Amino acid sequence: MSEWWTYSLSDFLMFSSRSYYRLIESYNAAIWPAHLLALVAGIIVIGAIARPRQHLRRSAGLVLAAAWGWVAWAYQLERYAEINTAAPYFAAAFAVQALLLCWLTHRLGNAAPAPQPAALGLAGLAVFAYPLLALARDNGEWRQAEVFGIAPDPTVMATLGVLLAWRAPAIFWLIPVSWCLVSGATLMELKIGHAWLLPALALTAVLARIMGSKTPRNLNSTANPRS
Amino acid sequence: MPPTSPSRRHLLASMIAASGGLALSPLLAAAPPAPLLTRPIPSTGEQLPVIGLGSWITFNVGRDPQGRRESVDVMRQFFAGGGRLIDSSPMYGSAQDVIGEAVQALKPARLFAADKVWVSGSARGVAQVEASRKLWRVPRFDLLQVHNLLSWDEHLPILLAMKREGRLRYVGITTSEGRRHAEIEKIMASQPIDFVQISYNALDRDVEQRILPLARERKIGVIVNRPFRQGDLTQALAGKPLPGWAADIGCTTWAQALLKFIVSHPAVTCAIPATSSVAHVRENLLAGTGSMPDEALRKRIAQDVERLA
Numbered sequence: 124m125s126e127w128w129t130y131s132l133s134d135f136l137m138f139s140s141r142s143y144y145r146l147i148e149s150y151n152a153a154i155w156p157a158h159l160l161a162l163v164a165g166i167i168v169i170g171a172i173a174r175p176r177q178h179l180r181r182s183a184g185l186v187l188a189a190a191w192g193w194v195a196w197a198y199q200l201e202r203y204a205e206i207n208t209a210a211p212y213f214a215a216a217f218a219v220q221a222l223l224l225c226w227l228t229h230r231l232g233n234a235a236p237a238p239q240p241a242a243l244g245l246a247g248l249a250v251f252a253y254p255l256l257a258l259a260r261d262n263g264e265w266r267q268a269e270v271f272g273i274a275p276d277p278t279v280m281a282t283l284g285v286l287l288a289w290r291a292p293a294i295f296w297l298i299p300v301s302w303c304l305v306s307g308a309t310l311m312e313l314k315i316g317h318a319w320l321l322p323a324l325a326l327t328a329v330l331a332r333i334m335g336s337k338t339p340r341n342l343n344s345t346a347n348p349r350s
Numbered sequence: 351m352p353p354t355s356p357s358r359r360h361l362l363a364s365m366i367a368a369s370g371g372l373a374l375s376p377l378l379a380a381a382p383p384a385p386l387l388t389r390p391i392p393s394t395g396e397q398l399p400v401i402g403l404g405s406w407i408t409f410n411v412g413r414d415p416q417g418r419r420e421s422v423d424v425m426r427q428f429f430a431g432g433g434r435l436i437d438s439s440p441m442y443g444s445a446q447d448v449i450g451e452a453v454q455a456l457k458p459a460r461l462f463a464a465d466k467v468w469v470s471g472s473a474r475g476v477a478q479v480e481a482s483r484k485l486w487r488v489p490r491f492d493l494l495q496v497h498n499l500l501s502w503d504e505h506l507p508i509l510l511a512m513k514r515e516g517r518l519r520y521v522g523i524t525t526s527e528g529r530r531h532a533e534i535e536k537i538m539a540s541q542p543i544d545f546v547q548i549s550y551n552a553l554d555r556d557v558e559q560r561i562l563p564l565a566r567e568r569k570i571g572v573i574v575n576r577p578f579r580q581g582d583l584t585q586a587l588a589g590k591p592l593p594g595w596a597a598d599i600g601c602t603t604w605a606q607a608l609l610k611f612i613v614s615h616p617a618v619t620c621a622i623p624a625t626s627s628v629a630h631v632r633e634n635l636l637a638g639t640g641s642m643p644d645e646a647l648r649k650r651i652a653q654d655v656e657r658l659a
Binding site for chain 1 (some may be wrong): 406410411417443
């Protein structure tokens, strides 16, 4: 694209908030009652942060990887791509993150990290509070709820919690944090009130991770892969 | 020269309507109370209604059945009100397919199909044009424009060849938001194009300096996009009382005043407001009827909008 610097964010927004949330609504309707399964998956992820036993953490890692893979295919590629020409690239990024999460799960060590309130808070918000934002939005309704494991934003938010809890290295953060910026910018252009939320939480998680890295490394299970 | 004048066809339509002929003609019965004004396309003299229909964002509704029904309703109202030109682009997501669905359902007799080529490389451009044509469900496009000048030197020769071969009626270039005006001028001065599409409204008036005069000089039609700054302008003016001059030119809303400001410029062929609302398409079409502001009033409109927005 020539003279790309002359473009503003609004030049790349090619759909209305109405089309965006209707897409989520029809997506929810098409896969219901998969949301119940997603809720169970979300509780597993929260449980893995609250009680970081090895089998629970492995389950949570695989749940997260599956969620990213599902969102890549069912949401980004099959639905979001209808209204956003960039969605196939997002799908590829989500698929890569699914693989990264599999790798992260595989390299989990035996040492359990201490539960972190910030990580628990992020995952809890993602699973239980984020869907409620649909009701807080102007003209929003519960059928447009964004649910962990189904919609990208709460899935990414819960992932940030897990990455924080597991003190994952920077490479695992790259795609989730990038998505937070992309999603925040999109919602800002759509003039959605909570547009700031995801970028703010990503920033909080990154800062918490940086602060956490100053603590002794023997707490960092991901730094002690199985040999 | 007066800012605009109705074509003879519309004067005739007005006379028939005034004499009671309206009830006899299904074509005229579908028209708004006053005839939609037209402007000649400078390169051919073909008359084109001064209000067209854009599709950026508004028709990109994906597979949503309700969104598609609403879009078809908007286009139904547009055609019923005398509108002809619909503008789209491969960049607009599902908009081309949504327009194609309406074209198939409504079978408009006088559609003026305006689309764009938006890809790097001439070979890919040809393939894209054909893919777009299939989505529109039309035998050929009336107008194809190089979107935002992307690879314009590769696409223009091909589009001009298509025109020579009768596979296309008009060729143009587009920009938006005031980008690359120097290059637009260069192409307007050197290439045999029929249309240029630019952003123009009561606040963004840079094109009045060079591009609009050049368009008149070179007999190039002007299509105006983003007449409301993508809704920001009408939103900024919402709730502000219309000044007294609005009634003089038959405006009951700011949107109509903003459109009349644009289409009353003598170089402008038509404006293409985009909307997903049937009520708004009616309102927009009304802006293309009745009396238009003269130069003095145009200046006043611009001043008032600048002051209030």
